[in-house]
Amino acid sequence: MALRSLDNALPITPERPKKQSKVAISIQKQSDPAVNDENRAPLPPPPTADASIDYISSENLKPLPDPEIKIQSLVEALESKDWLMICESLNNARRFALYHSTLLLPNLEKVVLILVKSMKNPRSALCKTSIMASYDFFNAFGDKLVESTSDAFDHLLVQLLLKASQDKKFVCEEADRALKAMVGSIAPLPLLHKLRAHVSHANPRIRAKAAVSISHCVSHMGTEGMKEFGLASLIQMAADSLSDRLPEAREAARSIVIRMYESVTENEEKQDSWQSFCQTNLPAIHAQAMLKIAPSS
Structure with a gap:
């Protein structure tokens, strides 16, 4: 029996090279204080410099x-x-x-x-x-x-x-x-002169705070002090604040109006003068608002 030739022999699958095995190298990771492990309690925030201030x-x-x-x-x-x-x-x-x-x-x-x-x-x-x-x-x-x-x-x-x-x-x-x-x-009088410019400030919050301070000033004044400042100027400032968009300014204006009314109408015979005073020094719509707060009778 004739031997098979090498050419007719079954192909021999070449042996694959052995895969190199990975070597696990343990690398020790340095702890980063800025990163918190989920199993550890979070680090407290660094103290701020302001914390050292005693008020x-x-x-x-x-x-x-x-x-x-x-x-x-x-x-x-x-x-x-x-x-x-x-x-x-x-x-x-x-x-x-x-x-x-x-x-x-x-x-x-x-x-x-x-x-x-x-x-x-x-x-x-x-x-x-x-x-x-x-x-x-x-x-x-x-x-x-x-x-x-x-x-x-x-x-x-x-x-x-x-x-x-x-x-x-x-x-x-x-x-x-x-x-x-x-x-x-x-003293209320010089302070009112300082505050009056700020009731028309562009910032509504500043207007409101100025109106509150004016209200506090007026509460400390008598009729003579209001007259010295100018009753017409005072009622006009109150009217401006009464139509302001912030409630704080409007409430301060009401307090000013009530205090002025109490001073101007200390005697019953002067009550009619309150209506006349408001109508003389204010536009009709503002005078009506004043009379709703402090009616003349």
Whole structure:
């Protein structure tokens, strides 16, 4: 039997090369503190710098030792580039206002301008501390704050009205508190002249806060004080606020109208003059609104 030739032999499948086996190499992954494992408790957020600020109430402020020496460096410290030092210096300025006001008086205008600058700072701690300082300044200096710092006071008033209008609750509440201290410590007549420009402000929230402060001023005034300011001007301001879109402004206007009515009509025979007064000084539609709030009979 003839042997098969190699050419007729069945094809031989070539042997596949052996697949290289993967070698598992253990690599130790460094833990990333910024990434939390789902089985671990989340890392607490890093502390903010503002957390280190203590907001000291006026009652807890103490007199300064050696105030005659420390007053010499107060303005320089308030103008520091370090915001923490500014906060500390603002608290010292509050101490000067409360316990050593005569030493602060020569630099009062400059210090008030620094307060205004700090209120504009986006850092909440600095803003709030400066507003707290303005509260103490109103209580310590009263009318002197208007007399000694006329231009600086105007800037301070704008900032307080603005901060009282903001959404940050703790800033808004502190500014409202400062505005109440302002009304309670400064004579109503000069303050009304400062506030009257802001009831026509483009920002409705500022208009509302100005109307509230005017209402508080009027509540402290008698008939003679209202006459000195100008009854016609006062009723016209109230009419503007009464048609404002914010309820806070409208409520303040109602309070002004009621207070004016009580003063103008103290005697029964003067009640008829209220209607005449409103109709004389206001457009008919505004006069009607006034008579609905405080009818003449």
